Amino acid sequence: MKFKLDLSLLLVLISAAIYAQKPMDRLSVNQNEFVNEEGEIMVFRGVNTSDPDKLEKDDLWNENYFKEIKDWGATIVRFPIHPEAWRERGEKEYLKLLDKGIEWAEKYSMYVILDWHSIGNLKNQLYLDDMYYTTLPETFAFWKLMAVRYGDRPSVAFYELFNEPTVYNQRFGTLKWKEWKSIMEEIIIIIRANGGEGIPLVAGFNWAYDLGPVKEQPIDAENIGYVAHPYPQKREKPWEPKWTEDWGFVKEKYPVILTEIGFCDESSPGAHVPVISDESYGDAISNYADINNISYVIWVFDMDWAPRMYKDREFTPSRQGEYFKKKMRSYKK
Amino acid sequence: MKFKLDLSLLLVLISAAIYAQKPMDRLSVNQNEFVNEEGEIMVFRGVNTSDPDKLEKDDLWNENYFKEIKDWGATIVRFPIHPEAWRERGEKEYLKLLDKGIEWAEKYSMYVILDWHSIGNLKNQLYLDDMYYTTLPETFAFWKLMAVRYGDRPSVAFYELFNEPTVYNQRFGTLKWKEWKSIMEEIIIIIRANGGEGIPLVAGFNWAYDLGPVKEQPIDAENIGYVAHPYPQKREKPWEPKWTEDWGFVKEKYPVILTEIGFCDESSPGAHVPVISDESYGDAISNYADINNISYVIWVFDMDWAPRMYKDREFTPSRQGEYFKKKMRSYKK
Amino acid sequence: MKFKLDLSLLLVLISAAIYAQKPMDRLSVNQNEFVNEEGEIMVFRGVNTSDPDKLEKDDLWNENYFKEIKDWGATIVRFPIHPEAWRERGEKEYLKLLDKGIEWAEKYSMYVILDWHSIGNLKNQLYLDDMYYTTLPETFAFWKLMAVRYGDRPSVAFYELFNEPTVYNQRFGTLKWKEWKSIMEEIIIIIRANGGEGIPLVAGFNWAYDLGPVKEQPIDAENIGYVAHPYPQKREKPWEPKWTEDWGFVKEKYPVILTEIGFCDESSPGAHVPVISDESYGDAISNYADINNISYVIWVFDMDWAPRMYKDREFTPSRQGEYFKKKMRSYKK
Ligand SMILES: [Mg+2]
Ligand SMILES: [Mg+2]
Ligand SMILES: [Mg+2]
Ligand SMILES: [Mg+2]
Ligand SMILES: [Mg+2]
Structure with missing residues (x-):
């Protein structure tokens, strides 16, 4: 009995020794880079969790899941919060999931991106699927709450305001950049006024x-x-050359982060346009990112969603899992 | 037993022989006319059904109802889909009603107008009655769904985007034509992008x-x-002269369709401004329409709503029913 | 038995004799003053009731409550209708409360201000608390209904369109005066078109x-x-001097009414910024108002809400209650 207790205590101490860190820095923007409090350029590689609500249902929203992610070499995690899951679980219960996830991320010194995971045209309230449905006032209220609750917590470094704005070839109507820009600026004002000290991230059209x-x-x-x-x-x-033309050019003046990249082969479960490819894509995108000091986050650390990074509850890597596990581990920390 | 079967089969065959038609044409606009695939000018006369949801509750949403309409001489039917009925029955169940109605209309070679049957100011969400209540996003979503489901079906020839826009002498606030125009154009973009090949119909102010x-x-x-x-x-x-000034002038450049006309006498059930009149109105409006190649659709093939076209479940014509039954039958098909 | 009946009848007659009045005048605006039908300048002092829904639950929404208010010297009452209470009780039941309250106010010859009691940014639907939550269409519909139901009732003299517009240092985002002005003008148009003959009251930013x-x-x-x-x-x-600069200057051209003033000491229940002060405030604000023919309404004739005017169900005055009871009684009626 005593021995057992001592052993578990020992494990805790070892774990604390390994992961005890100075408190995480408040990140900020310096010119076109993310920097830490010492002004050092920070480049992150990490993974998307699936929706915390989904992981909780799978009995995977626990410390071990984050330990595994850390073990794969990640320095950042992104939480895709689906508006429908947010409403269905209820704000109060969902916040508990976020509280825990942020704590585990902190324990393993990984920064967190909060991501309001909708896809579609916020102006017209037309979305790819019901799970992405939200409204402008709900979106404002969500970010207000995030700012109040996590705004002074340095680990919660990024606020991705709206996952993938798209009019889907006008199937969702029209949205002018001027309109989108104005919505984004309003959310940023709300976040800042409510104490959100993190870095808002703004996405462009075409998903x-x-x-x-x-x-x-x-x-x-x-x-x-x-x-x-x-x-x-x-x-x-x-x-x-197309990446540079489409979004890479922005890095000349502003920080850019690739919050979703990933690939799988055609026979992979859930394979769909635009994610089908192979390791040549992995090489190209990681090299492009590394050369330009661009952080990236792989989609998705889950066994059901596609393209998946692992195949079973033992976290056996999928094809892209193997690729990116090796890749992420290769960077100097 | 065998005899009975044969007889019913025979009836089916006869029915098929009478109504079998070449597939219905995709209608389109040529200058100021609706035309068929041969470019021939098409002018329609027909009736408004009442809300399919109402008719289903009355046990009248069946083939016989459409057979009767055809027998009165109609070549077009308009389905007034009330937003409240749409929500209350639920999208999935309401679509079943539309599926059936469209099939019956096709069987009797009648074209269909889908009509989002609201009355009021969509901008302010102020309406004549709760049954007309809708929102802009709901209206977008409705037409998106109609386009996806019926967009390539030539019989579903017309999409009437919003039944009767009105600010009701400012009781519903204000609505500028520029605002209305912009809403209509957005819906048309959504319909087209989702595969709606039919002809959108746009109404003006003042109901x-x-x-x-x-x-x-x-x-x-x-x-x-x-x-x-x-x-x-x-x-x-x-x-x-007033009709020409108020709306008829449009026919010089664009197609015009009168999707609601009708009259009843003062003692008729449900008689109300602005529908009280007599056969002189029937003569005037049908002549005006005929001279100008303008299609018209009579309100309403129901025994409860006003002005009614028939008086009982045997479809005994009302006063306007008698008038328009004779009139519709008088046109060469 | 007979004696009892007679006595109660007698009391009714006495009561009728005291309070029977000529019908209340329709108030209107003449230059920068509120005037009666004779064109005489009208200046009111009165109190805010708490929400009629709250008072009904407290078993205080009754004639005696209004009799007490009258006895304190009030000539006007303001009903703060919280959007959440409006929805929760339901329009039909809430209207019954208003019907009764208006009748009691009339009985004691006090004018009524209907107040849509929200606090926040109506454009973004961000509010101080859930009880203030509303939408633009709900606000339009509320005032449309008020106009239809009470628009021709002179006692219902004022419509306070939105209690306290505020962006709370941008915690609720942004709201330009031009946007607010446009919302206010739309509501005024709706009220007038629906028969609202009363005087709309418009508030400025910063609560x-x-x-x-x-x-x-x-x-x-x-x-x-x-x-x-x-x-x-x-x-x-x-x-x-600051009052003049911030809002008092408006009285040079338009009528101004202070629909909420009040104070309490720090130890008072519910004391909070910005209401903590003492009688020196009471002197200053009532003098300022009196000198400038500005009406005022004290917040709040309740024992639970702050700053309260009375302390128990016997209406024992609180500190501000004593001050304002004396003050209101001091004016010539
Ligand atoms: Mg905090
Ligand atoms: Mg995605
Ligand atoms: Mg009509
Ligand atoms: Mg009235
Ligand atoms: Mg207040």
């Missing part, structure tokens, strides 16, 4: 792919970053 | 009566038509 | 404190008044 309008009409706010989701089939090879 | 603003600011879209509901008491006799 | 923008961009409507809620801690002493 968070096209940042072209930023050239002429950047978001009118300081200390923000831009997002791209350059999945392999958004463009034909050679990708690099 | 779908006044098309004056079309002169200076027509809807910015091709292949559409305009709607008027010139009930008798909208204007004093002689009606014709 | 109904700052009327600065009225200087350059007054509301584009006749026969209206402006509102200020100059609680003591909105500004430091000496208050008078």
Whole structure:
């Protein structure tokens, strides 16, 4: 009995020794880079969790899940909060999931991106699926609450305001950049006024792919970053010149983070356009990102959603899992 | 037993022989006319059903109802879909009603107008009655769904975007034509992008009566038509010059369809302004329409709603029923 | 038995004799004053009831409550209708409360202010608390209904369109005066078109404190008044020059009414910024109002809400209750 207790205590101490860290820095923007409190450039590689609500139902929203992510080499995690899950679980219960996830991320020194995971046209309230349904006032209220609750917590470093704005070839109607820009700026004002000290991230049209309008009409706010989701089939090879043209050029002036990248082969469960590719994509996108000091976050650390990173509850890597596990571990920390 | 089977089979065959038609044409707009695939000008006369939900509750939403309509001489039917009925029955169940109604209309070679049957100011969400309540996003979503489901079905020829826009002498606040035009154009974009190949129909203010603003600011879209509901008491006799001034002038440049006309005498059940009149109105409006190649649709093939076209479940014509039954049958098909 | 009946009848007659009045005048605006039908300037002092829904639950929404208010010297009462209470009780039941309250106010010859008691940014639907939650269409519909039901009732003299517009230092985002002005003008149009003959009251930003923008961009409507809620801690002493600068200057051109004033000491239940002060505030604000023919309404005739006017169900005055009871009684009626 005593021995057992001692052993468990010992494990706790070892774990504490390994993971005890100085408190995480408040990140900020310096020119076109994310920097820590010492002004050092910070580049992150990490993974998307699936929706915390989904993981909780799977009995996977626990410390071990985060320990595994850390073990794969991640320094950042993104929580895709689906509006429908947010409403169905209820604000109070969902916040408990976020509280725990943030704590586990902190324990393993990983920064957190909060992501309001909708896909569609917020102006017209037309979305790809019911799970993405939200309204402008609900979106404002969500970010107000995030700012009040997590605004002074440095680990919660990024606020991704709206996952993937798209009019889907006008199936969701129209949305002008000027209208989108104005919505984004309003949310940023609300976040800041409610104490949100983190970095708001703004996505472009075409499912968070096209940042072209930023050239002429950047978001009118300081200390923000831009997002791209350059999945392999958004463009034909050679990708690099197109990436530069479509979103990479933004990095000349502002920080850019790829909050969703990933691939799988055609036979993989859930394979769909635009994610079908192979390791050549992995090489291309990680190299492009590394050369340009661009952080990236792989979609998705889950066994059911696609493209998956692992295949079973033992976290056996999928094909892209193997690729990115090796890749993430290869960076100097 | 065998005999009975044969007889019923025989009846089916006869019925098929009578009504079997070449597949219905996709209608389109050529200058100021609706035309078929051969480019021939098409002018329709037909009736409004009451709300399919209401008819289903009455046990009248069946083939016999459509057979009766055909027998009265109709070549078109309009389905007034009330937003409240749409929500209360639920999208899935309501679609089943539409599926069946469209099939019966096709069987009797009648074209269909889908009509989002609201009355009021969509901008302010103020309506004549709860049954007309809707929102802009619900209206977008409704038409998106209609386009996806019926967009490639030629029999579903017309989409009447919003039955009767009105601010009711400002009781519903204000609505500028520019605002209305912009809403209509957004819906048309959504319909087209979702595969809706039919002809959108746009109504004017004053309960779908006044098309004056079309002169200076027509809807910015091709292949559409305009709607008027010139009930008798909208204007004093002689009606014709006023009709030309208020909405008829539009026919010089664009197709126009009168998706609601009708009359009853004062003692008729449900008689109300602006529908009280007599056969002189029937003569005037049908002549005006015929001279100008304008299609018209009588309100309403129901025994409870006013002005009614029949009086009992045997479809005994009401006064306007008698008038229009004779009239519709008089046209060469 | 007979004696009892006679006695109660006698009491009714006495009561009728005391309170029977000529029907109340329709008030209107003449230049910068509220006037009666004889054109005489009318200045009111009175109290805010708490929410009629709250008082009904307390078993206080009865004639005796109004009799007590009258006895304190009030000539006006304001009903703060919280949107949440409105929805929860339901329109039909809430209207019964209003019907009764208006009748009792009339019996004691007190005018009524209907107040849509929300606090926050109506444009973004961000509010101080759930009880203040509403939407623009709900607000339109509320005032449409008020106009239809009470629009021709002279006792219902004022419509306070929205209690306290505030962006709370941008915690509720942004709201431009031009946007607010446009919302107010739309509501006024709706009220008038639905028969509302009373006087709409418009509040300024900063929780109904700052009327600065009225200087350059007054509301584009006749026969209206402006509102200020100059609680003591909105500004430091000496208050008078700041009051003039912030809202008092409006009285040079338009009527102004202070629909919420009040104070309590720090130890008082519910004491909070900006209401903490003492009788020096009572002197200052009532003098300022009196000198400028400005009506005022004390917050709040309740024993639970702060700053309260009485302390128990016997209506024992609180500190501000004593002050204002004496003050209100001191005016010539
Ligand atoms: Mg905090
Ligand atoms: Mg995605
Ligand atoms: Mg009608
Ligand atoms: Mg009345
Ligand atoms: Mg207040």
